């Protein structure tokens with residue numbers, strides 16, 4: 001009887017000690033991360049969520065970063081990402097149009113201001129961005145949005161090979177660029193063959209060199225293993241992602257990953273566990289739940305914050321629908337979370353531990369600040 005009681009505490013104690021390691025400003029090792037991803041029982045997963053929630057509260061308080069996107073060029077993409085409705089390689093019902101003029105971009109900015117959304121990302125379905133008239137037009141749109149003061153202009157415009165492109169974007173007022181790694185390096189060839197993992201990492205390095213913050217994450221539920229998810233989290237830590245979007249595959253008919261009848265979807269508890277593991281591995285980053293949230297999590301959506309998420313993509317996604325923004329805002333209010341992120345910006349990640357404890361050193365370097373423990 002005594003042995004059973006002791007056994008029942010081993011896993012919760014190990015989860016707690018890894019959380020204490022994170023609070024103390026130390027980084028999890030790959031083996032420790034993988035052990036968290038391997039947790040199976042519902043009881044252990046709920047213990048994990050509870051600690052991930054404390055880590056989120058410690059580093060992020062009750063602030064939540066809201067983002068939305070506007071598709072400035074849709075469909076007909078030359079790339080072959082197997083999850084994507086916008087690839088020209090697949091037959092889907094997704095809309096197609098060329099680069100839009102300013103009005104739809106400013107409409108998105110108006111809507112963002114109305115809803116208190118921190119940032120709007122200009123997103124385009126194409127391989128990448130080079131110098132020329134398209135870059136000029138994109139920079140004009142970024143400048144207009146920035147000068148309007150309505151919201152922060154972000155962008156996700158594909159591969160950048162030329163460092164001057166990143167510098168132009170920065171000069172136009174871009175603060176943060178979205179460029180997902182999608183999955184682990186090992187699994188990536190199952191996702192896309194028209195460009196490489198290395199090209200994605202190279203793009204991120206050009207952006208960082210230009211002083212642009214990085215929004216980079218991936219998609220789960222594509223058939224990857226837990227180890228692939230763990231490797232993705234560590235790769236994101238290595239590239240220095242500031243915001244980490246986690247998308248959950250929403251199979252789109254016509255794409256190679258679109259057969260929802262034969263494809264086993266990832267369970268809501270596995271999704272929540274993945275978010276929590278990311279929070280342990282990436283304690284100070286904004287972990288943002290993006291595409292596939294509503295369809296995959298269903299009634300468990302609000303638990304993403306208990307699992308450690310600190311950011312939310314609101315409004316519709318590129319090719320699928322989300323729940324209405326006012327429903328999301330109500331959910332945040334009901335949870336006691338504050339979407340007013342402005343005073344809790346990127347600088348918190350760079351300049352202190354983000355806990356509001358007053359320390360002025362990055363958390364990796366200071367074991368001194370104590371988390372608010374109940």
Ligand code: SF4
Pocket residue numbers: 077078079080081084085086087124125126127158
């Ligand atoms: S994910 Fe982006 S790069 Fe890949 S096919 Fe879709 S639009 Fe093109």
